[in-house]
Amino acid sequence: MALLVVHTSLLSALLLHVLAVPPKGERAPRAPSGAPKCVFSAQLDAHAPLRGTFLSFFLSFFLSFFLSFFLSHNSCVCLQQPDEGPCGDFIPRYYYNTLSQKCEEFTYSGCLGNSNNFKTFEECQKTCWRIPKIPRTCRLEKDDGPCRALIERYFFNMTSMQCELFFYGGCNGNNNRFENLASCEEYCKPRKSTENARAICNGPLDKGSCSASIPRYYFNMAMGTCEEFIYTGCGGNSNNFDTKQTCLNVCVQGRKWKNMPGQNKIRTKMFKTKMFKSG
Incomplete structure (x- = not known):
């Protein structure tokens, strides 16, 4: 019985740490109904000391489920574009900037907007630090470019976190084009x-x-x-x-x-050739 209590306590502490439960009285940010579809999932590598036991399997499955839910929820919040809202106040807030991949300050109007809106820099960091870094x-x-060709290309959409088809005009544009x-x-x-x-x-x-x-x-x-x-x-x-x-x-x-494998050998050979010629 004592062993079960210990394991239950450890599980509770671990879940509280992973899920970053907000203090009592505060409400965690919620993604609006129109938020982009969540795409992240988490897989827990269960190489624990208790591996092979039923308890280890149960803990791994339980934590993997909740960790997957947590990352999916946070991605929906942090990947939204900043929305000041339509009101007239000037309230300093923080949001996760998907371009710079950092939490940055913006001015909130006081109403509506979306969930990518945090009272403090620390709250933003706490919620969004697990978002994977993207090149x-x-x-x-x-960017389709100003020309009018219809060339099938792919770009990476930071909102859906997926590669998507678009039609490139044939000139200019940017490098997010594959x-x-x-x-x-x-x-x-x-x-x-x-x-x-x-x-x-x-x-x-x-x-x-x-x-x-x-x-x-x-x-x-x-x-x-x-x-x-x-x-x-x-x-x-x-x-x-x-x-x-x-x-x-x-x-x-x-x-x-x-x-890259083999590249150091190539560079060493080129260096030796250069030294031989100069000598």
Whole structure:
């Protein structure tokens, strides 16, 4: 009986810590009915000392369920765009800025608005710190550009936290624009690791199997930079970018390519060659 009480106490304390229950008398922020669909889920890695026992399984399942609910709820709150509301007051508040990925101050009008609205910086941090960090390229707003072509591309939507189809006009725009769904998801989706971005950039040059002549860019791992090539219009792989800047953002600025497997050997060889020639 004493053992059951101890385990119950530990479970209660752990749940209170994970769920960050607000003090008595305060109400946790609630997402409005029109809030974007929640997309996050959590999976608890149950490598606990009691692994293999029924109690360990029960605790892991119970905590995983509540942690999943907590992250899903908080993502709905923190990913909403700031809304000052229609009234006339000037009240300092804080919101989670999805572009800078930080809690920042804004002026609240005193009524309506949404749940991404916190009285203190600490409250904002406490609620939103678990939101996964997204590369800056993927945080840019969708931009069709001023031209009128209808080119299928994908962008990362910070509200839904998904890669979505849009039609690119063919000129200007920004770098949140990917050739296909796979390259967008591999680089932008929070559940993916940097290993997936590495998989894109490690792909060999592949011109495809059709007969068009489309200027594109790919990451040349041996040179550590992005280079132009002619894409034939179909097939190929994900190491295929509309612009050199997008390629650089994904394969150079988005991660430390110098730490890729084999890259240090290439750089060492290049350095030795340079030293030999200079000597």
